[in-house]
Amino acid sequence: MKFRxxxxxxxxxxxxxxxxGTTPGAFAEIxxxxxxxxxxxxxxxxxxxxxxxxxxxxxxxxxxAQYLLGILFTNGFGVPVDFKEAGKGFRKSAGQGDVGAQYYxxxxxxxxxxxxxxxxxxxxxxxxxxEQGYPDAQYRLGKWYTEGKGGEQDFIFNRT
Numbered sequence: 001m002k003f004r005x006x007x008x009x010x011x012x013x014x015x016x017x018x019x020x021g022t023t024p025g026a027f028a029e030i031x032x033x034x035x036x037x038x039x040x041x042x043x044x045x046x047x048x049x050x051x052x053x054x055x056x057x058x059x060x061x062x063x064x065a066q067y068l069l070g071i072l073f074t075n076g077f078g079v080p081v082d083f084k085e086a087g088k089g090f091r092k093s094a095g096q097g098d099v100g101a102q103y104y105x106x107x108x109x110x111x112x113x114x115x116x117x118x119x120x121x122x123x124x125x126x127x128x129x130x131e132q133g134y135p136d137a138q139y140r141l142g143k144w145y146t147e148g149k150g151g152e153q154d155f156i157f158n159r160t
Contacts (some may be wrong), residue, residue, distance in 0.1 A: 002135075010132040014142075032055070034053045034054075035053065035054070035057055035062065035065060036054030036056060037049075037053050038050040038054045038057075038065070038068075041053065042136070045077075046078075047072055047077040047078025047079070047131075048078040050068070050072070050078065051069065051072060051078050051079065054068055054069055054074065055069065057120075058089060058092070061092075061096075063092070063093040063096040063097070063098045064098070065088045066091075066092040066093035066098075066101070067089060067090065067093040067098050067100055067101045068089075069085075069086075069089040070085075070086045070087070070088075070089030070090040070093065070101065070104060071086075072086075073085040073086035073089065074086040074104070075137070082114075083108065083113040083114030083152040084114040085113075085114075086104075086108070086113075086114060087105065087108050087113065087115055088114075090103075090104045090108065091105055094125060094128070097132075099128075099129045099132045099133075099134045099137075100129075100134070100143075102125045102126075102128045102134070102137070102138075103125070103126065103129040103134055103136055103137045104141065105125045106121075106122045106123070106124075106125035106126040106129065107140075108120070108122075108139065109121045109122035109125060110122035119149055122140070123144055123149070124157035126140050126141045126144065127141055
C-alpha cells in the first residue's frame, strides 16, 4: 500500500538540510530545481512566483505541480479563485495516483465545484484515496456508505 506524505512534511528534510548546512554545489542544485524554487516561493507566500515555476512543470505532467496548482486556484493564492482550473490540476494529478488530488477531486465532484455534481465520480475518487490509506477519504467514504450517497446504503465497508 502506497501512502504519499502530506506535501509540507514531504519537503521538511530538504529544508532542514539547508538549515544545518550544505556545500555550495548542493545549493546550486537546489537553486536550479524549478519545483523546489516554486516550493520556496510558496512557503514565502510569493504565490505568483510559485505559479511561474510550477505551471510549466504541470503542463509537462509533474503530478506534484498539478496538485499544488489545484490548491492555489482553490484558495485564490496568487490567482483568482477558479474551481474549474483547480479541478483540472486535481484531475491530472489524481489520474497519476496522487492521493491528495484524488480526495480533493472527490470533494469537487460531490459539491459540483468546477464540474457538474456527480456523486458516482465523487465516490470513485474517495474510494481511490481511501484504498491508499488517506484518512479523510476513509472517513468521507464511510459516511457515504452509511448515508447511502451515490449508491445503496451499506454499513459493511470492506466486502470481499
